[in-house]
Amino acid sequence: MTSHQVTMRNGELAEIRETDDGKFLCPICDAEVPQTPYDLKTGKPSREWCPNCDHQWGWDDIIPPDSPPGTIARKWRELREQWERNGGGGSPRTYSQAD
Numbered sequence: 001m002t003s004h005q006v007t008m009r010n011g012e013l014a015e016i017r018e019t020d021d022g023k024f025l026c027p028i029c030d031a032e033v034p035q036t037p038y039d040l041k042t043g044k045p046s047r048e049w050c051p052n053c054d055h056q057w058g059w060d061d062i063i064p065p066d067s068p069p070g071t072i073a074r075k076w077r078e079l080r081e082q083w084e085r086n087g088g089g090g091s092p093r094t095y096s097q098a099d
């Protein structure tokens, strides 16, 4: 597992994790996804949907550019708690494009 520190639009450093076989973990639900939710260099969101928790990165977790450091981490935590409350919790399933 590799941990990338990615600069978000508010300047906050957020963690994006990459598995040893080149997949990425959703910052909200920890599901394995084929592409990084946020560009590792620019911090730009992919605008894709997580197939596991159905959040769209860069949309559902959007934060104002002038928000203080820690905002995106808190946002991800809130979205995860919300998702778990709605019954989405449990062990994240692995997503494969071949399915």
Ligand SMILES: [Zn+2]
Pocket: 026, 027, 028, 029, 030, 031, 050, 051, 052, 053, 054, 055
């Ligand atoms: Zn997710």
